[in-house]
Amino acid sequence: MATPNPRQQQSTLVVLVEDQPGVLTRVVSMMRRRSFNIDSITVGHSEQPGVSRITMVVSAPEDQVEQIAKQLYKVIEVLKVTDVTHVPTVSRELALIKVAAKPQYRSEIMQIAEIYEARIVDATPTSLLVEATGAESKIDALIAMLRGYGIREMVRSGQLAMARGSAVASVPETAGSNGRSRDQRILAAAANGASN
Amino acid sequence: MVSAPPSAATPATLPWSEREWPLDRHGFPVMTGAQIVTSSLEAEGVDTIFGYPGGAVIPLYDALPAANLHHVLVRFEQWAALAADGYARATGRVGVCMATSGPGATNLVTGLANAQLDSVPVVAITGQVNQSLIGKDGFQEVDIQGITLPVTKHNYLVNRVEDIAPTIKEAFWLARSGRPGPVLVDIPKNVFTTKGSFHYPETVSRRGYQPTITPNIRQIRAAAELIGQAERPLIMAGHGIMLANGTEEFAAFVRKSGIPIAFTLLGLGCFPEDDPLALGMMGMHGHREVNAALNACDLLINIGARFDDRATGRLDDFARNAKIIHVDIDPAEIGKNVHCDVPVVGDAREALELLLPLIQETDRSEWTSWIASQRNTVLQDALETTPAGPEPYTIIRGIAEATNGEAIVCTDVGQHQMWTAQYFGFNYPDRWLSSGGLGTMGYGLPAAIGAKMGRPELEVWTVVGDGGFQMSLNELATCMQEKLDLNIAVINNGYLGMVRQWQDLFHAKNYSEVDILAPDFVKLAEAYGATGIRVTTHEEIAPAIERARSIPGTVVIDFVIEPEMNVWPMVPPGGSNNEMMFSGPAGELD
Numbered sequence: 001m002a003t004p005n006p007r008q009q010q011s012t013l014v015v016l017v018e019d020q021p022g023v024l025t026r027v028v029s030m031m032r033r034r035s036f037n038i039d040s041i042t043v044g045h046s047e048q049p050g051v052s053r054i055t056m057v058v059s060a061p062e063d064q065v066e067q068i069a070k071q072l073y074k075v076i077e078v079l080k081v082t083d084v085t086h087v088p089t090v091s092r093e094l095a096l097i098k099v100a101a102k103p104q105y106r107s108e109i110m111q112i113a114e115i116y117e118a119r120i121v122d123a124t125p126t127s128l129l130v131e132a133t134g135a136e137s138k139i140d141a142l143i144a145m146l147r148g149y150g151i152r153e154m155v156r157s158g159q160l161a162m163a164r165g166s167a168v169a170s171v172p173e174t175a176g177s178n179g180r181s182r183d184q185r186i187l188a189a190a191a192n193g194a195s196n
Numbered sequence: 197m198v199s200a201p202p203s204a205a206t207p208a209t210l211p212w213s214e215r216e217w218p219l220d221r222h223g224f225p226v227m228t229g230a231q232i233v234t235s236s237l238e239a240e241g242v243d244t245i246f247g248y249p250g251g252a253v254i255p256l257y258d259a260l261p262a263a264n265l266h267h268v269l270v271r272f273e274q275w276a277a278l279a280a281d282g283y284a285r286a287t288g289r290v291g292v293c294m295a296t297s298g299p300g301a302t303n304l305v306t307g308l309a310n311a312q313l314d315s316v317p318v319v320a321i322t323g324q325v326n327q328s329l330i331g332k333d334g335f336q337e338v339d340i341q342g343i344t345l346p347v348t349k350h351n352y353l354v355n356r357v358e359d360i361a362p363t364i365k366e367a368f369w370l371a372r373s374g375r376p377g378p379v380l381v382d383i384p385k386n387v388f389t390t391k392g393s394f395h396y397p398e399t400v401s402r403r404g405y406q407p408t409i410t411p412n413i414r415q416i417r418a419a420a421e422l423i424g425q426a427e428r429p430l431i432m433a434g435h436g437i438m439l440a441n442g443t444e445e446f447a448a449f450v451r452k453s454g455i456p457i458a459f460t461l462l463g464l465g466c467f468p469e470d471d472p473l474a475l476g477m478m479g480m481h482g483h484r485e486v487n488a489a490l491n492a493c494d495l496l497i498n499i500g501a502r503f504d505d506r507a508t509g510r511l512d513d514f515a516r517n518a519k520i521i522h523v524d525i526d527p528a529e530i531g532k533n534v535h536c537d538v539p540v541v542g543d544a545r546e547a548l549e550l551l552l553p554l555i556q557e558t559d560r561s562e563w564t565s566w567i568a569s570q571r572n573t574v575l576q577d578a579l580e581t582t583p584a585g586p587e588p589y590t591i592i593r594g595i596a597e598a599t600n601g602e603a604i605v606c607t608d609v610g611q612h613q614m615w616t617a618q619y620f621g622f623n624y625p626d627r628w629l630s631s632g633g634l635g636t637m638g639y640g641l642p643a644a645i646g647a648k649m650g651r652p653e654l655e656v657w658t659v660v661g662d663g664g665f666q667m668s669l670n671e672l673a674t675c676m677q678e679k680l681d682l683n684i685a686v687i688n689n690g691y692l693g694m695v696r697q698w699q700d701l702f703h704a705k706n707y708s709e710v711d712i713l714a715p716d717f718v719k720l721a722e723a724y725g726a727t728g729i730r731v732t733t734h735e736e737i738a739p740a741i742e743r744a745r746s747i748p749g750t751v752v753i754d755f756v757i758e759p760e761m762n763v764w765p766m767v768p769p770g771g772s773n774n775e776m777m778f779s780g781p782a783g784e785l786d
Contacts, residue, residue, distance in 0.1 A: 018404060026345060033346045063531070070528035076350045076370070079404045171403070 008059040010039060011085040012161045013069065014169045015054040016046060018077040026075045027054065036060060036068050040093075040158030048170060051079065055161050082169040084161050094131070094157040095139045096121075100150035101128040109149055116142040127152060211264045212238050217394075224393040229357045229383065230256045232394050233321065234263035236364040239396040242292050244268060244283060244649050246276040246642075250296025251336055252323030255388035268649060268678060271670040273300050275642035277307020277378075278631075279671075280318045282639075282646030285629045286604055286654075288441065290317040290371050291646060297323045298336030301382070302343065306636060308378040309347035313633025314462060315439060317376035319367050324353065324384040340382050349377030355384070357392035362400070369400045374407030375526040376439055407525060411542030411550060418538045419497075419521045420554035426495035428563045429455045430518070432478065432507075435462035435632070436500015436525065442545030443467065443625045446499070449548045454560045456567060458486045460501045462632040465622035470601075475567065479507035480767045481614040485570035487773040490515050492566070499523045500544040503533040504633065513772035523547045575764060575778060579619075586731050586755045588615040588687060595657055595685065596620045598741045603655040604629065604647045608640035608664030610694040612687035614763045616659050627654070638667030641684065645671060648680050655745065656681075662688040662714045672724040675750040683744045684752045686717055689759045697762045701777070702769070721752035730754045 017023045024043055031038055039057040046053035058068060069081040101109050101123075109128055113120060118132035132142050136159055143151070163169065212235035217225030227235060233256060237245070246268045249257045260267055270276040273295040280291030291311075295304050301322040311318040325334040341353050350370050352363050360383065367379040423429060437446050443466050450457060450473055457467055458478040467474050476483045478490060487509075490496070496518040501507065503522075508514040511534060522529070522536040523544055530539040540547050579589045592615055595603070601621055606629040607613040613630055622628045629647055631639040644658035665686050675682055696710040718728030727747050731740045731754065744751040765776040 022341070025342070029345050067528065067532060070530075073404075074526070074528055076402060076405050 008037070008061055011058050011060060011062075011065045011083060012089065012091065012159065013054075013056045013058060013065075013072070014082040014084055014161060015056060015072055015078060016080040016169065016171050017052050017054060017075075018079060019045075019050050019052045020077055023052070023075075023077045024054070026077060027056075027072065030071055030075055031058075031068070034071060036064070036071075040156075042158040042160055046170070051171065053169075055159055057159050079171040080169065082163075084163050084169070087167075088164040089161050090164060091135055091159050091161040092133055093136050093139050093159050094133050095143070096155050097130040097132065097143065097146060097151055098153040099128050099130060099146050100126065100152050102126070105149055109146065112142070112145050116145075118142060209262060209264045212394075215262070220393045222393070224395045226391055227394045228255070228259065228388065229360055229390050229392065230259035230388040231263075232357065232360045232392060233364065233383070233388070234259045234265060235394055236361045236396055237292065238264050240290070240364065240368050242290070245292045245294055246270055246279040246283070246646065246649075247294030248273050248276055248296070248300060250298075250300045250323070252297035252325055252385045253294065253300075253388070255385060256294070256321075256323060256383075266649075267294075268645070268674065270642070270645075270674050272668075273303035274306050275638070275645075275668055275671050275674075277304045277318065277320060278310060278636065278639050278642040278668075279646035279649070280320070281307060281311045281314075281316050282606060282629050282643030283650040284311070284316050284318055284646070285643070286626055286647035287650035288626060289650070290319055290368055292319050292321070294321045295323075296336065297325055297340070297385075298338045300336075301340040302338055304380075305344060305347060306634075308344055308380065310631055310634040310636045310639065311378040312347050312349065314631065315376050315435060316378070317371040318378040319364075319371050320378060320380040322380060322382045323388070324382045326386045327355065327384045328386070330384065340380065344380050347378070348380050349375075351380040351382070353382045353384075354387060357387055357390040360387070360392070361394060361396050365397045366400050366402070370405065374405070408527070408541050409525075409543045409546060411523075411540045411547045413550065415538060415540045416547065416550045417554065419523075419540055420551055422495055422519055422521060422538055423453065423455075423497065423551075423555050426519075428493045429453075429495040429497060429560075430489050430493035431455050431457045432460065432490075432496055432498040432501055433457050433463040433466050434460045434499060434501025435466075436523075436544045437463065437466040438500075438625045440500065440525070440544035440546075442500075442543070442548055445545050445548035445552070449552055449555070452552060452557055453555050454558055454564075455497065456489065456560075456564055458482070458490060460504065460507045460632075461617055461630065462628075463501060464617060465625045465628040468623040469621045470623055472564070477617050479504075479509065479773065480769075481618065481763050481765065482507075482767075482773070483618070484572040484575075484765055484776055484778075485567050487767070487776060488570035489567045491517070491774050493518045495519050495521070497521045497523070499548070500525075502526075502529045505533075508534065509767045509773035509775075510771055513774055572765065572778065583734055586734055586737055586757050588612065588757060588761065589619055590734060591685065591687065591737055591755050591757075592616050592619040592659070594737045594741050595659070598738070598745060599655055599657070603627065603657050604644075604651060606630065606640045606643040606647060606656070606658040608658075608660040609635045609637050610661045610664060610692070611689075611697065611761075611763050612659050612661045612693070614694075615687070618763075637664040640664060641668045641671045641675075644682050644684070645674055645678070645680060648682055649678070655683075657683045657685060659685045659687060661693060662686055662690065662717075663692045663712050665717075666712070666714060669720065672721070672726055672750065672752075676725050680750055681748050682750045684750070686752060686754050687757060688714065688717070688754050689757050689761065690714070691759055693761075694763070696760070697766075698769070700760070700762065701766070717752050717754040721750075724750075726750040726752060728752050728754065730756065732756045
């Protein structure tokens with residue numbers, strides 16, 4: 001994972017892929033070979049059997065995001081790429097944070113967790129395990145607050161995203177059944193960009 | 197001449213459908229996995245395979261003699277992949293190569309990358325270790341699927357015998373459709389020996405793979421509108437025109453529109469170069485008037501090219517006065533390197549068909565005569581002065597004139613490649629075979645073998661340097677075994693010439709590791725049982741070419757040229773196409 005470059009903006013892509021061996025390697029290998037920066041990537045099942053859903057946060061100049069989408073489409077298993085950066089989206093990340101918790105700080109830590117709607121899911125005489133869910137910025141803020149107590153161990157899931165409203169990123173059972181192939185959709189997008 | 201080693205009389209082979217097989221309960225023939233591979237290849241219409249046997253593919257090779265396929269035994273797997281590439285370029289069909297697991301498979305990698313960068317349809321079949329050994333570092337095990345991921349259009353590991361036929365069907369479809377490219381199919385040894393029913397699918401489809409063939413008509417109209425408005429339009433013609441089988445439609449478009457053509461290296465041959473509208477090659481070693489036209493044009497119509505850096509030079513100064521139309525079947529090429537005003541995604545042939553009725557016949561004589569005025573007459577005059585020794589210009593022109601420009605010409609990579617591209621004058625599609633994107637030294641001879649196997653009726657020449665030839669000259673044995681009628685022109689300057697030229701021009705003549713010793717190519721040819729001819733004077737060129745043409749076998753001509761001759765003109769690396777150099781620091785004009 002590359003460190004986000006402040007001059008480049010972050011974009012969130014939802015990538016639907018055929019659930020086949022090696023598909024994640026193909027996607028990540030293409031990104032690496034073309035020097036595209038992945039800030040976070042998550043993969044899991046979607047609502048359709050045989051289709052996995054990748055949420056990928058990339059750091060790239062705006063015009064490169066379209067190129068990333070086009071290159072993703074060249075991976076045979078990739079069914080659909082949706083850029084949800086500029087649409088209202090629910091995006092969430094899960095973090096598990098094991099904090100050093102001396103008895104005198106225990107209640108402070110629990111109060112901080114409460115502010116961020118995080119839960120204490122395990123406790124020992126010397127540590128607390130905090131589970132937090134939320135937007136990436138909220139998790140960042142929570143971690144900043146907990147850092148002073150000593151973070152012993154931490155894992156972040158990477159971002160999951162889904163557009164608000166009734167629109168879906170899913171693929172129709174037969175791609176292109178709406179009369180336009182995905183290339184034509186890209187073309188239309190490119191043409192719109194070019195005519196501006 | 198030494199004859200090819202005696203081979204056991206080959207029994208007449210029958211196509212798979214005419215052979216007798218046990219049938220399963222549905223009436224489908226039952227075969228081993230290996231027989232399913234050969235039958236699938238037959239069903240695909242394959243006639244020639246370039247390959248090399250080894251442990252994991254022994255079961256596959258066991259099925260070959262009875263199959264209706266001709267296997268060409270190469271001397272190194274890399275040349276099998278490149279021979280398949282040459283076969284594909286010369287025939288327009290999918291080239292097929294085969295290798296064993298481990299080192300056999302890794303040796304294919306360069307050839308696959310070559311096909312990937314030049315969009316050439318190739319299918320590679322590799323053996324893999326037994327499934328029980330996969331992941332255990334078995335003997336000759338290598339993860340060839342992982343290794344070839346970035347250099348293939350797609351690849352497969354086949355785990356079940358029933359998947360072989362559908363996978364091969366899909367591999368050929370992917371290789372030849374859309375933007376063509378190489379596809380690798382890796383099959384474990386025990387799958388070759390497992391029995392299964394053979395049923396070759398008639399159709400194939402993938403949800404995630406639906407290339408756009410027919411362009412959007414609105415984009416075609418927008419392109420036609422720009423063409424109608426342009427005063428100084430220029431076509432940039434690429435390999436895609438030939439890959440789309442669209443040379444006739446392209447010619448109709450050029451003749452109606454009257455727009456002159458700049459060719460990329462691989463676009464040469466898509467339109468007759470002897471036509472006044474064909475300006476010649478653009479880019480780093482392009483002609484001066486072509487690069488001048490690129491700089492002056494107000495509309496650049498790129499058809500089937502990908503704006504490679506060797507063609508464009510420094511991007512911020514490329515076609516800076518022009519609006520750009522880009523016709524490409526791969527949407528990812530649109531806007532990848534060069535901003536585009538009107539993208540046309542689709543097959544070049546269909547795009548040209550749709551464009552033709554929308555454009556006007558226009559008099560462009562003012563524009564074309566301005567371009568002609570930019571021609572570098574000093575260089576041309578110097579080239580046409582009778583030289584003392586053999587010179588590349590006279591050698592390449594000699595081959596072109598002797599063959600009436602009708603031969604298939606392959607090259608290696610380097611100075612001789614640029615000289616051939618500049619001077620041959622290509623008038624026919626699919627007869628100029630050169631490694632463009634990858635720049636693979638050693639390509640020339642295997643590509644010529646592939647081309648001759650695919651187009652035996654055509655005369656085949658390969659022009660190579662003394663460096664590249666030493667990489668693949670072991671394929672002379674393949675030429676002899678296949679009794680190929682090939683002519684090999686070695687442009688021998690005793691140097692790795694193009695690297696030496698860069699060291700000369702940009703590294704203060706610091707000649708580092710470019711002085712390359714070569715064997716006596718005449719004796720070498722004779723050792724293989726081929727014919728060797730040495731040419732050391734200008735007068736010997738034409739007779740040597742004629743003699744080579746008259747000998748029905750493999751001939752090596754060793755053209756000994758002046759060692760430090762440079763390719764002119766040249767855009768310095770990283771420079772703009774407007775910054776062409778016409779001579780070196782000493783002012784010599786070779």
